[in-house]
Amino acid sequence: MLDVRRVLLLVEAAERGSLTAAAEALAITPSAASQQMSRLESEVGQPLLHRQPRGVRLTDAGAALAERGRSIRRELRAAQADLDSLITLDRGTLRLGSFPTASASLLPLALTRFSRKHPGLRTTVHSALLADLLELLHTGEIELAMLWDYEWNRIQDPALAIDHLLDDPTVLVVPANSELLDEPSIGLADLADHQWIIRADNHPVAEVLRRSCRLAGFEPMISYESQDYQEAQAMVAAGLGIAIAPRLALTNRRNDVRLLNFATDVPAPTRRILLARMAYRDPTPATVAMTEILHAVSQRFTDDNLHRSQLGTVR
The missing domain is CATH 1.10.10.10 (Winged helix-like DNA-binding domain superfamily/Winged helix DNA-binding domain)
Incomplete structure (x- = not known):
């Protein structure tokens, strides 16, 4: 041997x-x-x-x-991670994985509630890209991971137990003085002549834009590739173009841009926000507690999004 x-x-x-x-x-x-x-x-x-x-x-x-x-x-x-979780259970340690837009929106409120409700439990958070989060789950370096997917890249891993937290709609980002604010409804086909701000380095939202525009019959004209959503908002505010983004990515919206919902008969792609753990590992009490809190926080965001969609334009 x-x-x-x-x-x-x-x-x-x-x-x-x-x-x-x-x-x-x-x-x-x-x-x-x-x-x-x-x-x-x-x-x-x-x-x-x-x-x-x-x-x-x-x-x-x-x-x-x-x-x-x-x-x-x-x-x-x-195996070592499994053993470590048994050793640290008395100390109540939760190892959580997340991605940037969830960390800037859902997670802070969840962590605050978690620490108030369970002051004896300790939480560590590892922020990473989707592929890295999946690897960290498999190796046991994290117990829970907040993930995302779209309809064309569904996470299908039989080793994972996956909870659906909420749907995160795609919205249009325009300057505060944009003429588009006066339109009763907007579909992507109406925006074929506009310049676009996209995320750089083959970011998933850039793929969302290109896929959606092609389905609407045109290729988007790219004027700027941004490194993050704050930079994208700044370029939109400066009049360099318009952008799309998941709503959760715009929790910290600039006051010189506005968000528009797309027409309901031609919806833009919506991503799912998910919570995953390894199916064959029994969840620890800390994992169960955080799962319950994340569902509650996600419901609050879902209710807020529903309210905004009923209003139409978010100003």
Whole structure:
């Protein structure tokens, strides 16, 4: 049977490019790392590394074993996280994952309620991109994660238990003096001649805009690519173009822009805000408590959005 520690050494060497760096990461000497790697190669009966003047390169056998080793490492980390949760349960620690717009809207109120209702429980929050949050859930580094998806990229992971918190509608962002404020209703097809502010670096909202505009029969004319929603609002206020955004992303709206709802007969895509945990792990009391609070906070935001939609234009 293969020695797991040696397999993990191979993974570190593969990822770091040298046995010396792998030894440092695992807190062993380079000599010990070299000896352990030689023993692993003896166990498998073939070379796993090409030793080069500067670092190492995997053989085909080494690459195959390193890939399996990554899965083993992931499971070991998950096992350690399970054990850690048992150890820290008396201290009441909740490890939560979130993404920027949820962290700037839903989460602060939820954390405040949580700390007031459960002062003995401690919460840590890891903010990350969607793919990273999913990985952190699988490894057990977080217990709960706030996630999002659209109809074309639904999260379908049988290992996850997913709660639907709320729907987050897409709204139009225009300057405070925009003539669009006088329109009784607006569909995307009515905006084909406008310049657009989008999020940079293939941000999901940029994909929402492009998909929606193409369905409406035109390609959006992009005038600016912003790094965040505050910057996008500033460019809209300056008259450089108009923008779309999820409503939760505009909790801190500038006073020189206005938000418009799209016509109900041609709705813009709505994203779902979700709460996920690993289905095979029993939730801790802290997880259950936070889940209940996040549902309550989400209901408040849903009620506020319903009120705004009944008013039509948000000024």
